[in-house]
Amino acid sequence: MANKQKKLLQGNGACVEGAIYAGMTVYAGYPITPSTEIAEGCARELPKLGGRFIQMEDEIASIAAIIGASVTGRKVLTGTSGPGYSLMSELFGYAYMTETPIVVVNVQRGGPSTGLPTKVGQADTMQARWGTHGDYNAIAIAPSTVGECLTETIRAFNLAERFRTPVTVLLDEVMGHMREIIELPEKGDHEVFDRVKPTVPPEEFEAFAMTDNLVSPMPSYGEGYRYNVTGLTHDVKGFSTNRTDETIQKLDKLFNKIEHFTDEIFKSRVELVEDADVVFISYGTVSRAALQAMQIARKAGAKVGSIQLYTIWPFDYEMIKRATKNCHTVVVAEMNMGQICHEIQKVLDPSKKLETVQRYDGEIITPMELLEKLEEVL
Amino acid sequence: MATTEKQKSDVMLKYLRPQKSFPSVWCPGCGNGIVMGAFIRAVDKLGYTNDEVAMVSGIGCTSRMPVYLDFNSLHTAHGRALAFATGVKFAEPKMKVVVITGDGDALAIGGNHFIHACRRNIDITCILINNHTYGMTGGQGSPTTPADALSTTTPYGNVEKHFDPCDLAKSAGATYVARGTVYHYPQLEKIITAALEHKGFSLVEVIANCHTYYGRLNRKGDAPAMLEQFKENSITTGKAKNMEASELEGKFVIGKIHEDAVKSEFCDEYQKLVEVQKGK
Structure with missing residues (x-):
């Protein structure tokens, strides 16, 4: 077997490699220490691959832009740190409610507030679970080596796509900036999961239909399905509802599609x-x-x-x-x-x-x- | 041959969502319906298919519009429509991306995204319905509430200054800027059509009535009375050119305010960059 290509990478750089391996083609972000190398790496690499990088005006716009890109069928990423992660909180809930796959890397620094921008911390662990308002469930994963920054980022994308939900990758300043030599994976080394597309004709399509595994097939904008995406509590067609039965059904579906599959998601x-x-x-x-x-x-x-x-x-x-x-x-x-x-x-x-x-x-x-x-x- | 009532309703049915139950959330007489009609006819005139249009909105009365229309609809969070729309357009430049927003949504909580979307000159059409108030939450003061006007949060008169959305868009880099009112329907349809055809960021500000709150609190009468006021207080851009600023105080200057056909569009520029870097 031929030797695999080796590369000296920071954790942040390995996240970029992992995201690209997983098929990420759109990145929107805002510079923030100690995550900025993720944005810089994407700005440099994505155009070469025909992908797209955009620096937004703030972190709220960044997460908004990747959600917008995700509904067109793209795999999307943003990188940030504590203050930016806080700003993203509201729309994190929007991605959850609308079942839109996104991956957010939070390279944690000391907090609260501006805190210790160049120093290490793991104090956003509970924020990754409880950051947005309302009842919800969350997926967050944490690598511990540069090599794992790559492989766990791939896993984050697979989980986001598989469960149609936002996924947080929790790095910290040391993890993001540590350099290690890692082997770059080749095609086929790791599983890459793409979101399931609908097979029914548009007239029969229900955007948020109940399924056996609680995850509804997701079409891309422009494919003829023209469904409604809203952060309001909605019925299976995507239209807002105040009905108690439909509200319970929706919130249970969102929660249980993660909770019932903890075995599949959990890794230790x-x-x-x-x-x-x-x-x-x-x-x-x-x-x-x-x-x-x-x-x-x-x-x-x-x-x-x-x-x-x-x-x-x-x-x-x-x-x-x-x-x-x-x-x-x-x-x-x-x-x-x-x-x-x-x-x-x-x-x-x-x-x-x-x-x-x-x-x-x-x-x-x-x-x-x-x-x-x-x-x-x- | 004159358009029959039947043909008119066929155009509407082509773009309204049959499964979405009407009536809408809007008050009887609300200007939003007039804007929706103008937008539908503009899309129909341009021959866009339902599939190629993405309609993005934030939160507010106006932002409910995409839900009623049979496009790819994205009803997002308060103020963020343009940021979401930027993601849609950037990822899928062949889509016609339209943002429908209100004065509070676009200019207060969404003010930052508004100026940056203008600056990028990304090919998005933004229809901003300006009713000078927050309708959905019950008539609070907004960034376009005029000085001294009453609202539930300016009960003794507004002491703040207001934005002119068109001036703001032009200064920030938008390349098509126009203003209409819900009274001047034929012109409104025309400028929305022109905005959709324009390559680059286009803003259409539509002066509209919220007789339920703004009108009632400021004794401006019912919906027809407010439309009459829009008629009386509007001045075309042609006439306004030769008028002093003091003469234009409290008036709505309507028509095309700014157009720049030269400035390059953001997605096109990025695509050029991709072509150069691809495979390197």
Whole structure:
């Protein structure tokens, strides 16, 4: 087998490669540290591929433009960081309500407000779940290596297309700017999923019809289906409704098309938890430190395991229950004042101890800090 | 041969959504219906197919229009129609993209997108129905509410200055700008047709009546009375040219205000760039 092309890339650059691999052809965005390299990469690469890049006037316009491009049948991306992600919140809900596939990369920095623009943070974890108003469900995923920035971005597109919903890729400043040499995938190495198109003639078409898997086929503008897209609560044809039965049907469909398929969406890396006394739970950049701390501890004879979350939302509570069955202590490590630790608390057996390692000073959590915590709890 | 009533209604039926139940959300006598009629006839005259038109709107009374029309309709969030429309047009330049919006939607919450769509000169036709108020929320002051006018949020008279949407569009780079009123129907149909035919960003501002709120609060009478006022207070661009600014105070200058057939269009320019960079 011929050697694959290798490339030294930043996490942000790997996101661009992954998006292009997945078939992204339209990017709209607004510059913001530490995500700007995603926009710059798309501005440079997309025209060469016949794609389109546009720098919008703000982040609200950016997410609006990619939703507009998505209804014409394109795979679309925008990249941002905390303040921009906040601005996008309303239209994130619009994409959810209208079942429009979009991918948003949030390269997290320290917050709140302008916060620490050039420093690392993971404090948008709950925002990725609860950012927009109203009841809804969300998909968010978090890679931990540059290579995974590429593959998880492909997965984000597949999930967006498969479930007709917005998907957030949570990077952080370190993940976005870290450089690693990665192998570039060739065609066929990874599955690429395209949204399902309707097969019925336009006169029989119902844009938001109930289906077995709760996802309705999605035509592109100009293909003859001329359906109505609205952020108002709508019936199966896309027309607004105030009816209680239709409202329940719509909101349940939106929620359950994700909830009922958590098994398909959820992805984690569970290591050495069977005999572990202590289990680390982490995601994103912190997982690198957690894995290393686990290895060092194991070499020293300590029984330590690790759960790394690649899918943050929807959250697989059952998996956490199973994987923490045998330990006496769980250490949740995250670069915020405590977000995912509350999800763990919901399901952790009361006989087990929940410990946390948190940093929100703009610096990463190191393996040493995790080892120090281990010494405390072992 | 004169157009029969039958032919007239056939044109309407071709573009109205049969499955969408009428009556509309608009008050009896609302100017929005007149604009919708003019738009339908303009599209019909130009021979566009239903499939090639994307009609994008935000939030407000005016923004309900796409729902009634059998095009690719995108009813979006308050103020953002032009940003969504930019995405549609940029991704699929062969579509005829029309934004229907109101004064609050386009000029307050959507003001930033408005000036930037003008600046890019992207090939979108924006029909801005200006009724000088927020109708859907019950008659609040908008960026086009005149000085001293009453609204539910200016109960003692408006102390703010108002935008002239046409001046704003022209200054920001739009390449076709015209104003009409719902009284001057034949002209309205003509300028909407010209705007649709124009390559580049086109703005049609339509002065319309909200007798329910703006009219009632400011004692301007019912719908016919307000239409009469539009008739009396309108001056053609030709006549306005030779008039002093003070003479034009409170008047509506109607007709084509600005046209630039030279400036390049955004999607065309991007396509040229793609042709050069493709495969590199």
